[in-house]
Amino acid sequence: AQTVTQSQPEMSVQEAETVTLSCTYDTSENNYYLxxxxxxxxxxMILVIRQEAYKQQNATENRxxxxxxxxxKSFSLKISDSQLGDTAMYFCAxxxxxGTASKLTFxxxxxxxxxx
Amino acid sequence: DTEVTQTPKxxxxxxxxxxxxxxxxxxxxxxxxxxxQKAKKPPELMFVYSYEKLSINESVPSRFSPExxxxxxxxxxxxxxxxxxxxLYLCASSQSGTVTTTNEKxxxxxxxxxxxx
Numbered sequence: 731a732q733t734v735t736q737s738q739p740e741m742s743v744q745e746a747e748t749v750t751l752s753c754t755y756d757t758s759e760n761n762y763y764l765x766x767x768x769x770x771x772x773x774x775m776i777l778v779i780r781q782e783a784y785k786q787q788n789a790t791e792n793r794x795x796x797x798x799x800x801x802x803k804s805f806s807l808k809i810s811d812s813q814l815g816d817t818a819m820y821f822c823a824x825x826x827x828x829g830t831a832s833k834l835t836f837x838x839x840x841x842x843x844x845x846x
Numbered sequence: 847d848t849e850v851t852q853t854p855k856x857x858x859x860x861x862x863x864x865x866x867x868x869x870x871x872x873x874x875x876x877x878x879x880x881x882x883q884k885a886k887k888p889p890e891l892m893f894v895y896s897y898e899k900l901s902i903n904e905s906v907p908s909r910f911s912p913e914x915x916x917x918x919x920x921x922x923x924x925x926x927x928x929x930x931x932x933x934l935y936l937c938a939s940s941q942s943g944t945v946t947t948t949n950e951k952x953x954x955x956x957x958x959x960x961x962x963x
């Protein structure tokens with residue numbers, strides 16, 4: 731079974747600063763996908779960024795980038811130029827590559843507060 | 847259109863009631879999911895439908911009954927629920943339901959907040 735660990739329950743960052751959220755995972759799979767989802771107070775889960783395990787290049791989406799270390803099973807999210815709208819719960823998630831169905835396993839989340 | 851629409855947004859029901867949650871997507875996705883999320887916890891998978899067939903049931907109690915009438919619609923029928931079933935119920939969809947498809951990712955609706963009295 732896969733496990734996803736987010737060791738930072740809460741973090742705070744000032745507007746325009748950079749913050750990094752940590753995520754580690756445990757799996758015996760070689761082929762899989764990793765995600766960061768954001769859940770603002772509206773409670774809708776919004777996809778932030780996606781990484782394929784077979785790709786060495788780190789994914790980027792505008793102000794969001796990841797540091798994917800496959801050997802270390804680490805997948806951190808860096809948010810640059812933080813904005814008030816980035817305030818949310820952030821979940822790291824693992825998707826197993828399988829023939830039957832996609833199955834997302836979520837970490838416990840990191841609550842990020844962006845302050846003025 | 848990248849929306850997954852869930853209705854109702856809020857639902858209050860008694861333990862003897864029967865109610866249904868509805869989820870709809872028009873992205874041509876062939877997989878749909880129900881997740882349950884308790885306060886301050888991550889979402890937990892309940893069911894997966896792939897090509898309108900139930901492919902995963904995570905040992906969910908029978909008082910929750912999923913239904914997929916077509917590839918765009920997903921229902922969750924609720925009967926004789928317990929107060930501990932109060933939670934946010936999230937629906938999601940993805941392109942194929944198999945991660946062998948490139949660019950597979952889940953799109954979520956905004957959820958139904960369910961309270962069981």
